Each structure stands twice: as C-alpha cells, then as structure tokens.
Amino acid sequence: MTDAKEHGYPADSWQKYTAGGEAKAKEKEEKVKYALEELEVGPLDVHNAELLDAVHPVKWVQPVGIPVYNMVAIGAGAGGLVTCGQTHFAGGRAALIEKHLMGGDCLNIGCVPSKALLAAAKCAHKCRHAAEWGIEVKGVHVNFPKVMERMRKIRAHISENDSVQRFAHQKGVDVYQGTAQFNGPDTVKVTCTSGEERILKFRKACIATGGRARVPPAFKDTKYRTNATIFNLTELPARMAVVGVGPIGCELGQAFARFGTQVKLFSRSGVIMNKEDPEAAAIVKTQMEQDGCKFIAASIKSATQNGPKIRIVYVTKEDGKEVTEEFDQVLLSAGRVANVEGLNLEAAGVKLTDKKLIKVNDYLQTDNPNIYATGDCCLKEQFTHMAGTAAVLVADNANKSKTRKYSDFVIPRVTFTEPEVAAVGMSLAEIKTKYGQDYHEFKREFKIVDRNITDGYTLGFCKMHTKKSSDEILGCTIVGHGAGEMIAMVTTAMVGGVGALKVASIISPYPTMHENVKFTAAGFRGTLPNETPYWTKVMEDARKGKSKGLGSSTTYCVLGGALALLGAGIAYLKFSKCGSGSGSIADKSN
Structure with missing residues (x-):
C-alpha cells in the first residue's frame, strides 16, 4: 500500500x-x-x-x-x-x-457563488412578477442570510x-x-x-x-469589498455603491437590487458593458433601471470610512456638481490586475x-x-x-x-445579467476596422419567435454579421433569456467553418428559442443573386404553350391564380420565419 x-x-x-x-x-x-x-x-x-x-x-x-x-x-x-x-x-x-x-x-x-446568487435574485424577481402568468404570490420576502447559506452550500x-x-x-x-x-x-x-x-x-x-480586482486609490483606506469578499456578507445592505459597470458590476448590482438593496453604479462615461454591442447593452441598462438600479456618470473625488459606512464624494459628468453620499457597502469592480x-x-x-x-x-x-x-x-x-x-x-x-x-480559438463570452448578453467572434467595431462597409448584418427580434412569446421572454434579439457576398460568420451577439446557451450554437458553427446558410438549414425542434439563431442566419438568403424561381419558369413555359396540359386559357388562368396565391404564401412564410426580425436585410456595402 x-x-x-x-x-x-x-x-x-x-x-x-x-x-x-x-x-x-x-x-x-x-x-x-x-x-x-x-x-x-x-x-x-x-x-x-x-x-x-x-x-x-x-x-x-x-x-x-x-x-x-x-x-x-x-x-x-x-x-x-x-x-x-x-x-x-x-x-x-x-x-x-x-x-x-x-x-x-x-x-x-467568481462563477460559482455569483451564479448561485443570481439564481436566487432571478427567483425573487419572478415571484414579484408572477401575476403576469396568472399566478398570485403575495408578500415576497428575501431572506438574505438563507440566500447566502444556499450559495455556500452549493459552493461546498x-x-x-x-x-x-x-x-x-x-x-x-x-x-x-x-x-x-x-x-x-x-x-x-x-x-x-x-x-x-x-x-x-x-x-x-x-x-x-x-x-x-483593481483598487482605485480613493478607496485604499476604506472597508471596500471586491468579488473576493462580497460573498462573505450575511446581512443585506440597505445601500450599495458599485464602482465599475462591466460584467461583474452589472451582474451583482442587478442581483442586490432585486434583493431589495438601493444600488448605484458609478462609471466615468455612463456607458455600461462597453465591450458589447451598444444596442444589447442599452437593453440591459433599461432592465436594470426597472429593477431599481441607478447609473451615475461621475468621477470619484474621495472615499472615507465613516463608522460602518463609506462616504463617497463624486463630481457628476453632466453638470459638474459635487455630491456626497454614504453607503453601507461598496463593491469595486473597475478592472483587474x-x-x-x-x-x-x-x-x-x-x-x-x-x-x-x-x-x-x-x-x-x-x-x-x-x-x-x-x-x-x-x-x-x-x-x-x-x-x-x-x-x-x-x-x-x-x-x-x-x-x-x-x-x-473562437472565443465566446457571456454576461449573466437578466437579460443575458452573449457574443462570439468579431465585434461590429472590429468588423468595420477590417472590412469597412463590406459586411452584412442580420437581426431577429425575440418578440416574434413563438417560444419566446409563450414563455414571456420577448425582450432581446439575435444579431449576426457575415462577410459581403459570403455566408462566413464574422460575429454574433445575442441579448435575451438563454443567450448564453444559444451562443454555443453559433460558436460551434464558426469552429467548424459552417456558414450562415448551413445554420439556417438546421432543423430546430419547434418551439424552441434556438430558432432565434436559425432565423437570423436565414437572413443571408436575401443577399443571394436573383435567380428565376421554378414556378415563374413553369408559368412562362405555360404562357408560351410549351407545357402539356396547359393549353386552354381557362386552365391557364386557374393555375395562374393558384400559383400566384402559392407564391404569395411562400413569400410570406419566408419573410415571417426566415428573414431578419425587422423584415429587411441590412446590406452595409452601400
């Protein structure tokens, strides 16, 4: 032995x-x-x-x-x-x-305790809004010590x-x-x-x-918290300042707001998640504001410990006004070293x-x-x-x-706010730098996908970029419920060298939210060179008397009307199910 x-x-x-x-x-x-x-x-x-x-x-x-x-x-x-x-x-x-x-x-x-915390916050939010599903939940109370104990149990x-x-x-x-x-x-x-x-x-x-976590000099003499210590809390703070509006700040800021904390998030620019698609970030910001988060664009002048609280003096970007506020907890999430x-x-x-x-x-x-x-x-x-x-x-x-x-490597990333933001490949800014205007953009809104409608997750979209006159996927951003799961489908395609047309041809079980990706990719079909459709050719042959059984004018008119209706139906289905969410293709070459 x-x-x-x-x-x-x-x-x-x-x-x-x-x-x-x-x-x-x-x-x-x-x-x-x-x-x-x-x-x-x-x-x-x-x-x-x-x-x-x-x-x-x-x-x-x-x-x-x-x-x-x-x-x-x-x-x-x-x-x-x-x-x-x-x-x-x-x-x-x-x-x-x-x-x-x-x-x-x-x-x-990091990942494990934060996702356990986010799951609890999501549950609290769902309970408060259960009436939208016809379910009455009265007196929703967040037992924060129990929330944290659950997190510790899961982590262990x-x-x-x-x-x-x-x-x-x-x-x-x-x-x-x-x-x-x-x-x-x-x-x-x-x-x-x-x-x-x-x-x-x-x-x-x-x-x-x-x-x-990087510690800004202003906070060095305060009892601040970072992701290393925030999960040690056993009491819910009444007021919290979050310094930094990247993934960590937004995820935890939203979670604490949903638990009942008054949360203010500070940044110099006021732009959240600046590495992500601006339209996606704007959707997240709106939802966070609805959850009670307040965003402050300001430079922090000083921070001092005042008993159990931290006093912050900041100057607002909008009007240069100096403001002093006190917080029970301060979470630093402004960069890493x-x-x-x-x-x-x-x-x-x-x-x-x-x-x-x-x-x-x-x-x-x-x-x-x-x-x-x-x-x-x-x-x-x-x-x-x-x-x-x-x-x-x-x-x-x-x-x-x-x-x-x-x-x-093809590298995906996810910010686990609600809604989630997931992305893979090149950002739009990177695409413009490398390809100029030679790219296509396809977008599908969640609000027109059946499973999103039935489940009540209509906020969000899937946006995909390909090369000009090519179905090679350059990048993709998904914002909405389950974005982190769906981005794996696009990542798999990019790793395997599979283009948008192949992704669009996938048979997706109905109804699932993965149809968002399939329908977005199908937008590429609208960029293909115009070809004479099969039924147009049949009608042309019939008009010229080349097709058997289509000799009489009555037959021609009846069949013509039927085919016209069929063509309209096919066009409608293609527009509603396989085009971009807005019903149009954004060709950036013009």
Whole structure:
C-alpha cells in the first residue's frame, strides 16, 4: 500500500473549528480569524468548513516529490488544474503549487457563488412578477442570510471537483500548499505552509496565478469589498455603491437590487458593458433601471470610512456638481490586475507586457520557452473557460512542442445579467476596422419567435454579421433569456467553418428559442443573386404553350391564380420565419 505521506492527506478538519465543533474557544478564534483575514472565507459555518477541507486543508502533508517534474504549475485555478490534469493524462508527472484556495476565482469568489446568487435574485424577481402568468404570490420576502447559506452550500458541494484530495489521489498530481518563487530558469522554490522549503526542478512550467480586482486609490483606506469578499456578507445592505459597470458590476448590482438593496453604479462615461454591442447593452441598462438600479456618470473625488459606512464624494459628468453620499457597502469592480508579484520572474527569464501581464507568444510561451502561462495573468480574454481551454493548449504544446496556437480559438463570452448578453467572434467595431462597409448584418427580434412569446421572454434579439457576398460568420451577439446557451450554437458553427446558410438549414425542434439563431442566419438568403424561381419558369413555359396540359386559357388562368396565391404564401412564410426580425436585410456595402 502507498504511504499516505507520498501524496499527502489532510491531518485535520475545519469542521472542529465551527461554532458546534469540538476545538477549544481560543483555537476556534484563531482559525476563524485566519480563514477570514488570510483566506477571505467567512463565516466559518459547516458549509465553508466543507469548502476549506476540500480546497485548503488545515494541515496538509506535503508530497515527497521526485527529482524532475514534467510540469510544474503555479496557481490552482482553472489554468493550473487543467494543465496538471492534462499532463497526468499524457503520462507525465506534474506538481501543483497553491498558497490560497484550490479552484481559484471561479469556484471560490467568481462563477460559482455569483451564479448561485443570481439564481436566487432571478427567483425573487419572478415571484414579484408572477401575476403576469396568472399566478398570485403575495408578500415576497428575501431572506438574505438563507440566500447566502444556499450559495455556500452549493459552493461546498462543487468544491470536490477542484479539491486537493481529488487531484492528489485520483489524478496523481503532487499538490504543494505554499508560495512559489522561481530561483532559476528550470527550478521553483516552494515555501510550504508547514514552514519547510522545497526546490522543484522542471522540464516545463506554467504560470497560472490569475488576477484580482483593481483598487482605485480613493478607496485604499476604506472597508471596500471586491468579488473576493462580497460573498462573505450575511446581512443585506440597505445601500450599495458599485464602482465599475462591466460584467461583474452589472451582474451583482442587478442581483442586490432585486434583493431589495438601493444600488448605484458609478462609471466615468455612463456607458455600461462597453465591450458589447451598444444596442444589447442599452437593453440591459433599461432592465436594470426597472429593477431599481441607478447609473451615475461621475468621477470619484474621495472615499472615507465613516463608522460602518463609506462616504463617497463624486463630481457628476453632466453638470459638474459635487455630491456626497454614504453607503453601507461598496463593491469595486473597475478592472483587474494580474497576480505577478513575488514570483521572481527575472530569475526565470520571464518578462511582462506594458500592461503588467505575463508576456506570451501565440503558443502561450513566455520569453523562457520552457515556461508557459495561462489565464488572467496573461490573457486579454479573462474567462474561466479560456483559462481552462488555454491550459489544454499549454499541456499539448509542452508535450509535443508548438502544435497549437491561441489565435486559432473562437472565443465566446457571456454576461449573466437578466437579460443575458452573449457574443462570439468579431465585434461590429472590429468588423468595420477590417472590412469597412463590406459586411452584412442580420437581426431577429425575440418578440416574434413563438417560444419566446409563450414563455414571456420577448425582450432581446439575435444579431449576426457575415462577410459581403459570403455566408462566413464574422460575429454574433445575442441579448435575451438563454443567450448564453444559444451562443454555443453559433460558436460551434464558426469552429467548424459552417456558414450562415448551413445554420439556417438546421432543423430546430419547434418551439424552441434556438430558432432565434436559425432565423437570423436565414437572413443571408436575401443577399443571394436573383435567380428565376421554378414556378415563374413553369408559368412562362405555360404562357408560351410549351407545357402539356396547359393549353386552354381557362386552365391557364386557374393555375395562374393558384400559383400566384402559392407564391404569395411562400413569400410570406419566408419573410415571417426566415428573414431578419425587422423584415429587411441590412446590406452595409452601400
């Protein structure tokens, strides 16, 4: 039997330090403080104890190690986990170093907790508007502590997938709990949480240290919150300021507004989700305003802690007026910075870009060809699915040496507001820069698609762009209910080199919302060169007496009338079901 110490086992459990645990009061106090201040996890209830047992065991016996690893990954978010998992799958030995929480942002402070929170907010909204479906729900009350407990329970349940135990015992990865620092081009020094130091030698390495929320200087002396700490709340704030109107700010701002918080979202320009289609962003903004969110275009002059509240002084963009307001909570979501400090990158020959990201080439190699990077520490597209996908590329390239390029990826993205905004491919601005006016635009409104009508989700549209005189899909934006699910259909088509005509020919089950994509793509048919329709040719032949059985004028007139009606019907069906939502094709070549 393998010695337990070879791969490490947790020698203790966080459960003993919860309120009902058997540890002594002083021990509990110390562990609760460590969890909250160092790991930023709170409160220490049974669910968070389960989470920490999975992603940061109290006492982890460090691996024995081997002379040389095929791969050493620094950071155990999606990028590091997938890199090591793929290395093991290919038959190599991998080491994973994490000083904080296994699972990274997505599991602990990103995708998982935020989507659990958004689901609860969506439920509250649905209950308040149930009368629209003929359902009476009276006295809707948001029990915020229960909402957060549900989130913690879900997060703890999912944490098993990213746990220390799973990667160490099932995937054969040597998991080191501690900090990492390069001390040469092929070695990493690990300072373990136990206090010991290890030197790991590698053939290849991957930096996957992720990123964190940027903190504007005005807030440095306040008790602000970021996505790292917002999920520790146990009481619903009466008033919240959200600084930044990107995906994180809009998602969480809308959620808290639906829970009952007075939410104000601050930005300098007043334009939300500026990377998305402006028309789609405008729809989201209108819905958020209906939910109670208020958008403030202003520059923040100062922020100070005033007891339990944060006082913000800002100058409005519209009239230059100086305003002072106090908030119970402030959420910072105005940009991200890469976690690159303390790695001693110079010793490894790894350089940074002007934006302080790890510099990589199209194969995700750094300036040291044996060291790669993935995720938020190096990529412009800062999504969990990209960190993981790029990690597969890293593992493949490290194993086979330069076989796959990052630029070959077709990258979708979703902002999970309600309605959702999903996009893939080039934006309209990028298309205009590259192709000028040589493109087509097709649009389909949700309000004319049967399933959207029956389910009450008529707000939104699907917009697709193709090359001029080609059905090659350049990009697509979908805003509305289920946009994040539908964008996968377009992404699949683009990855497979399938054009709009093929997408339009898909047999979609009726009634489904995926018909939005099918009907939008069908708009391309309106751009095809005019050809003589079959029935027009038949009538022309009949008029000339070339067709048998069409000799008499009576027969000709009867058949002519029938065919005219048939043609009108076909034209109507094509217009209503297969054209663009507005009934027209936007040809941008004129």
